[in-house]
Amino acid sequence: MCGRYATTADPGRLAVELDAIDETGAASRDAFVNYNVAPTNQVLTVVDRRDHADACGDRERRIRAMRWGLIPVWTKAAEPGVPVKGKPLFNARADRAATAPAFRDAVKYRRCLVPMDGWYEWVVEPALAPGTKGKVTKQPYYMAAADGSRLYMAGLWSVWRDRAAPESGSLLSCTIVTTDALGEPARIHNRMPLxxxxxxxxxxxxxxxxxxxxxxxxxAAEIIAGIVPRPVPVLVNSVRNKGPELLARVEEREEAEQLPLL
Structure with missing residues (x-):
């Protein structure tokens, strides 16, 4: 559930919109534009934190880059400054996160927002793409707000440090909280980001x-009332494809490809 999503958010512009501090250090406004975000990618998050130098000061909203796939603080190091590889914890169930060892501390004090344009889910059905000869395939669907507005999903985050090599710095990582699907998205998958x-x-x-x-x-039902799924190209199935063509409706692509050459 929610193993891929699309985002066109620019950290600088996002910081202005949310009255936040951009801490990403992004050299390019398009550094985080990705129509096929996958676990372990660097993603944008929104957090509220206080300045380290003034623990009693006002909290400030900040835009941070984090690895998608939470790394628990107790994860061992494979080598200095590098955590042991494991299955990315890219989702956390809302009904279990508060008691799950990997997430419970984050539920208490390290929560974030994950901005996205929409997310993908898959349904096994006869292929809609031309040239597949009716073979069964995993058809991707894109879930997004009908009015094109950005979505902000509940997330949790962690700071991992190699205690044996403190000079190696820290690694920020996050996970997206999921819940039972409602409304139109429930037709495609039984889970959805919160x-x-x-x-x-x-x-x-x-x-x-x-x-x-x-x-x-x-x-509440009204929160997701405007989220509409649509079938999109099977190009989404490969993480190597990251462009805006992934959001085209399958029917629109079929009609375009069936037009006679001029």
Whole structure:
């Protein structure tokens, strides 16, 4: 569930929109544009933190780059400064995160938002793409707001350090919280990322208090009423493909490819 998503957010512009500090150090405005984000990729997140030099100061909203796939703090090092490779923890179930060893500390004090344009899910069905001769394939569907607005999903994050090699620095990583699918997305998959409306951001990002249990509950129907799935090209199935062509409706691509050559 939610193993791929699309984002066109620019960290600098996002910082302006959210009145936040851009801490990504991105040299290019398109550094994080990716229509096929996959686990272990660097992704944008939104957090609220205080300045290290003033622990009593006001908390500030910050845009940070993190590895998608949370690395628990107790993960061992494979070599100095490099965590042991394992299955990426790219999703955390909302109903279990508060008690799961890998996520429970993050639920208390390290929560984030993960901005995205939409996410992908797959259905096994006869192929819709031309030239497949009706063979069964994994057809990707793209779930996004019908009005094109950006979605902000609940996330958790962690700071991993190699205690035996503190000079190697730290590694930030995150996971996306998932919940039971509702509305149109439920036709495609039984799970979905947990969207958070703006009025819940302050409580969710609060670094000083655990998350209210209500924010980990399934979202209200009106929150996802505008999220609509559509079939998109099977090009999405390969992480090597990352361009905007991945968002074209399958029917539109078929019609375009069936036009006579001029």
């Amino acid at each position: 969207p958070l409306p703006r009025e819940h951001w302050d409580a969710w990002l609060d670094p000083d208090h655990p998350a209210p249990a209500s924010l980990l509950a399934a979202p």
